[in-house]
Each structure stands twice: as C-alpha cells, then as structure tokens.
Amino acid sequence: MNNQDRLKALFLSPRSVVFVGVSRNTGPGALNPVENLRAWGYKGDIHIVHPHATHIAGVETVPSVSKLNNPVDLAVIATPRGTIPEIVRECTEKRIKALIVTNQGFSDADAKGKELQRQIVKTALSGGTRILGPNTLGVSNAFDGFMSSFMPLERQELPIGVVCQSGVFFVGSSQFTGGMGIGIDIGNGCDLGLVESVAWLGYDNRIKVLVIHAEGISEGKRFVDLAKDVSLRIPIIALKTGRTPWGAKAALSHSGAMAGEDRIFDAVAHKAGILRVDETQELRDLVWGFLRLPPMRGRRIAVVTLTGAAGIMLLDAMYSRGLAPAGLSNDALKTLQDLSPPWMPISNPMDIWPALMKNGMQKVYGIALREALADPDVDGVLCVALGLDRDHQRFFSSVEEIQRWSMEASKPIVVWVYGSHADEIRIRMHEHGRAMTVPTLEGGVKLLSKMAQYEAWRRQHA
C-alpha cells in the first residue's frame, strides 16, 4: 500500500474509530453517529470519548483521548470549537493518523474560527496526522459499511462517488445524484481536499461515475492533471456553485472557499474532461445516464415519437444543445413509409402515430426502434412512449418494445414517457431493461449531449 491508499483506508474503511463528543441520547432525534454506524453493520471497533457518561449506546466510554487503551485508525470529533485544538493534540500524541472534525465555526465563521483552524492544521500536520473538515459530515462508504455522519443516511451500494463541500449532498443524495455509494464531504477543506478525495474515488473500482460539488478550486495544476487522468477512466460531473458574484461571496463565508472566477473553472473543466452542469436535475440524469447507457459515440440522434409536437420540441432542444437529427438510411425510411398512410411523410423525427393506427403499436414501434438502432448514422435514440393504465397499456406497448430492444443495444436509448401512469411506468423502466427515462423531453437532449461531449473528449485524449 502506498501512502495515498493507506490514508484512504484510514478515512474510508477504518478498522477502528473513536467518536469524541457524542450525545448521550439514543433513538430518533439524538443524531447519534454511533447508532447510525451500527445501523450500517460496521464491523470494526467503536470507541467513545465522553467526559461524564460511562456508557453510550452500549459502548464503554473513556474520559479523554489520552485514556484510550487501543490503537485507533480514525477519530471523529464533534465538540465545541474551543476544545478542538487540545483534542487534536491528544490525537497526534496517541498516533491517530486520521481526524474528521465535524463542527462548524472555523474558516466558515469569524476571525477566531479562522485562527483555530490554522492552529489545528499546524498541530495535526506536525504530528503526521491528517484532517478532513472542519464543517463536514465526514465520509460515507456503503460498500465497507462505514460512515461518520450524525445525520442518518441510507446505505446503498451504488457505483456513484460524491465529493462535496456540504452535507446536503449526503442527506439529499436522492435529490442530487439519485443515491451514493461513497461520499466524502470535504467541508472547509483545511487539509485534505478535492485532490485527495478525487484521487481516492477516481481509482476505486467500485465507482463508475464521480460527482464533484465544489465552491472553490485550489491547487489548479495538480487538480487538472489528476482529473484528466481520472476522466479517461470514468466520467467526472461537476456542479460548481458560487458561480455568480452573489454566490461567490456567500461561498467565502460558507466554506471559506475562494470561488475564483467562473471562467477559470470552465477552463479547468475543459482541460480535464470534466462535465459541468449548472442545474441539479441535469446532474441526476447524467449520473444515471452514464450508469445505465452504452456510450454516446457521436452527436446524431434518431427520434421515435408518437406525436409530431414532441418531435418539434426535441428538435428545438437538439439545435440548442449541439445534437443533430441523423440522416436515416433510405431503407429505414422506406420500411416505415410502407407502414404509414401514403400522405404521411416519414423523416427523422419518425412520427409513427399514423402507422401504428393502421398496424398496431407493438409492430410499428419495434420496427422503428430496430431501424434506428441498426442505422450506422445514428449515435443515440430518443423515444417518446405512452404510459397508460394496465388495460390500455397492452395496446400501446411502446415501453415493452423499448425494454426489449434496450437489452442488446450498443447505443443509448433515452425515453420520455407521457400519460396518466407515466410515473409508475418510469419506475418500472428503471428496474427492467437498459434504457434511461427522463422526466422531460429537454432533459433527454441535455443528457445525450453531455454524454457525447464526454466520449469526444475521451477519444481525443486517449
């Protein structure tokens, strides 16, 4: 194991952990991280430092770090800020090499907080100890069953890595990324930061897509080199906040991060192959697009639609996002034209409603999808499908056809479902098949455009 691997193991899968500052209460509302950790089935040793209690959550406590009898990999510290320099000193003396400092009130706060932060970093580093935080929920590693958060979290072994500067990405992981396998909240980033976290998660084989929430970027050159190397392996998606003057000013007092000029981040992202998103819905769609879909190897789209109006909306969105309708082969178009009434001109978007009124949904949808997937000029397929109640859905089996064709497809299929039962059917499509559903038409176009951007960058830099 090299030094980075050793450090990663101490923080993300420690064999033993000590909590310094834990509520004596247990149960809902107690925000007891020891209970949370137990709920995750953590296999290592748990210690607690508490000045008064003798037992908390079934663990015998010691009154101070210096009284610990066993060696400890990681300390999770959550005591009032004034007490922390002394606790950090004790930890270094006990040769605890990894600290997570949860509390707020440091570079995110006043001058005294900034001074305290400088102090603890100095003490730790001079003793060979590293710090994550302060102002952090710490880490969350569903694969190894370790987490340091006082907020309860769901354990989901998903191949999604998250590096963030706020616990909102842990607690709200359903909203931002649709779940999370390993998360690292760098908080104020007083010592360990973006570079270390991206290095740990970017080369972890359990992680297939890496999400970064950053309020600022330091160590520009080192970060670019690292991110570039990681981007060749797996996609990195970044939500850079503090991107406007108002946001940047607030970021300074939130995590103490210098947001820097937004165009600097743009340049970094461009060099390093990082996919930047500004909106959170796009973030979630993109994470799951990469997890579910084959690569998007170009920018040419075939559209299979049940409604001309949706085709027009997709064309508008494609025009704005740098995708283009594929020039479908004459054979493909002729096959569909033969199924359509003679007055219905078939082009791309393929509006197959008149054809299926004559020949049935299953047959026509299947043929259109087959032709789209087989056409060498097509890089990805956007589908419009119906989601009705069970009785009607039998006759409008677009969803079933998409599921079937998606299993073997080497091109991404993205689906927008409409109708009274669309939500229910979207969940079913998420569970079966390899297509990806999106909540809006525009969302499908944004997704495929960003996926194409990633492949193009990777091809150029491979």
Next chain:
Amino acid sequence: MNNQDRLKALFLSPRSVVFVGVSRNTGPGALNPVENLRAWGYKGDIHIVHPHATHIAGVETVPSVSKLNNPVDLAVIATPRGTIPEIVRECTEKRIKALIVTNQGFSDADAKGKELQRQIVKTALSGGTRILGPNTLGVSNAFDGFMSSFMPLERQELPIGVVCQSGVFFVGSSQFTGGMGIGIDIGNGCDLGLVESVAWLGYDNRIKVLVIHAEGISEGKRFVDLAKDVSLRIPIIALKTGRTPWGAKAALSHSGAMAGEDRIFDAVAHKAGILRVDETQELRDLVWGFLRLPPMRGRRIAVVTLTGAAGIMLLDAMYSRGLAPAGLSNDALKTLQDLSPPWMPISNPMDIWPALMKNGMQKVYGIALREALADPDVDGVLCVALGLDRDHQRFFSSVEEIQRWSMEASKPIVVWVYGSHADEIRIRMHEHGRAMTVPTLEGGVKLLSKMAQYEAWRRQHA
C-alpha cells in the same frame, strides 16, 4: 348569449353530439370515444353514424349524417380523409354548426391534404358551420363532463385551461401542466384557432391559469389585444415550440403552422403579458405556483435554509433570474443571531442550522419564517426543508412549520425538500397547506421570477 358564447357552448358543452366514424369495438384498445364520453358521465344525447353496424356501445346508429332524426349541436368526425368533404357538406345541410375533425392527413400532410382542408373550410363556412381541427383530439371539458377524444383521459375539475396544437398535451397533461380542467386542441387550426380558444377559456370563471402550446401565431394584432385583456384577469403561460430553425421546419409539416421568427413571438408575449417558458418542468411549476400561491409583488427574496450550500445555489440562480436577496431588517436578523452561536454570522440567506442545533428545529424554523414573512422588504420566501422518515421528521419539523405559516401568508412560500423521504413529503405538502414545493432549487427561483414578472406587467397595465 352572444355569438362567441354560443359557439363556445356548442364545442365545449354540447347538448347533443354525433360521432361519425367510431370503431365497432369497445373496451381497452378500441379507442372508442363514445365509451370515453360515457365514462365521463356525459348528460347529453349521443348519436353515431356508421355505414354498417346497427348498434355501437349500446347506441342505435344511423347510416349517414343525412339520416339523423334529431338536431345535433356538434359532430365529431373521424373517417378517412377522402370522405370528409362529403360528410362536412351533409353536416351543413343538417344545420350542425360545430364540427371537430380528428383525422390527420390535411395541411399536416401532402398537397392533396392541403387541398382537402381548403375544401372543407369553404364548405363549412359557407353553410355557417365552424370547424376545430383537423388533426386534433378536439376538446376536453371536465367541468361539464364532455370530451371528444378517442384517447382515454382523466376527468379532473382543475382550474387549468390548455390551448394546444397537439393531443400530447391532453394525454400527457400530468407531465406538462399537472392536469387540465378544459382543453382545446386546435390541431391544424383550419378555422377556429388560438384567438377563439383563448377568448373562450380566458373569460371562463372556472379557469384560473391559461396555458398555450403554439407552433405558430397568426392574426397578430387581434391575438395581442385579446391576450393582453386576458392577462389582466389571469396569467397566460406559453410554450412556443418550433423556436429554432429545425423545430420551425418540422412545425410546418406537423400542423402546417408558420412558426415565424422566434423574436416575433417574444415581442407578442412581451406586449400581451404572456409568460413564455422554454422548458416543460418550468411550465408545470408555474401553473401550480399561480394556483397555490399569493402574488409575488416584487423581486426581493428571503431564504430560510438548513445548509449554506443550498443558499449559495439559490443566490447563483437568483442572480441569473433577476431576483435579489432582501435586505432583512435589523430586528429580524438580531432575533436569529441571538438564537445562533456567536461565531455564526446571520444574513440572508438565513442559514439556521447552527441555531437549530442549539434550540431545536421547530422553534428556530418558525421564527425564521415568521420574520421573513413579516419583513416589509420581502416579496417572497424560498425555504429549504428536510424530508426524513417519520421518526426523524418529528425532530426536523421544518415541513410542519412551513405548512402552518403558509395558511395565512400573503407572500408566496416556495419549498425545496431534500432527504430520503422528500418525494413522499412533497406529496403531503401539495395536499396540505398553501406553500408550493419544487423538485429543484433552481426551479423555485425560476418560478418566483416569472410570478414577479407577471405582477409587474399587470401593475403596469392595470
């Protein structure tokens, strides 16, 4: 009743209707509009014209329109396009004053289709008969229990009016507008169009918000004058598609609409107070924002947040969308400062996490929201709230506080919920209280910005 009211009644709440061209089949998949209409509890008389069958869905048929014995308000015609000119002629002879022509294959298709369309318009108008369509699902009026669609629709008496150029807004009304009370699909708009539909729905007291999906705009001046007058009553939200060269070209062959230059539509919208949206998620949020929330009288926002990171994202979005953080009164800030640790600077966004760690969620959230709502410098409030499992939610009762304060609030409260149970809690908030939840932080900002735009326009033109 004036002429417009009479025409509106014939199309939206006819006392009797004849279907020309109905499947002999019934049950799911038959797409039998008579069955759909029955399922809606229609109280009027239903007639069917069919050349062969004697009974369909329990209705005795007649072999042709000319054989109808009773006077009929409205005919819904769905036969092959070549037969339609003759049927229209028979209808005019029978003094049927309102026709809905469902079929495709007219100005949306080839030269022959365009000629057929010209022909039926000429025949109808010379007989004093008006046409909706062709290429339309027709109308859907949940209040009076009448609909002409062969696709099954949910009957929901919601104060949402929809005028569209595609049936996707009927079948997919959950996706686009979150339901629909009255819908008019103008299809190709060969005779009746945007102007008549907006006049019918814009002055209907059951409609509180009007949505327009348009691929093109004709009758510019008449439309602007009408829309301007309607906008003074209720908000009009428009999704203009065919806004790019590719989309515009496709619109021409979809509904035969001349999309016109996009900036012309912008100018029309600006003059008439129409709120233009380009993305469908924004459309749905805006519809429900207007239905649920008090007016947004200015552009100054108070943010109540549990996380600094979300505050920064909101500031970024506000900067981009022309909203500004309100300068909260010193009293408000001091009240919250006193609840916070001394090192935590309180400003707007109000990051109340440290305060509630000391004093509990319910107390602190309630106070922050009370101060935000009471401050004369605040026009609207954006809230970040937690959605956890039932046990933990008791201790993080942000949602309950928002529901309570929303009941009496004269300012809009928009809420983004995060956490493992956020979806469930968003549904609950939709059912109780008068706050509005949005799926993303940016969505909340877009919503309040557009609502402010509407109030500003209305104040200026009142």
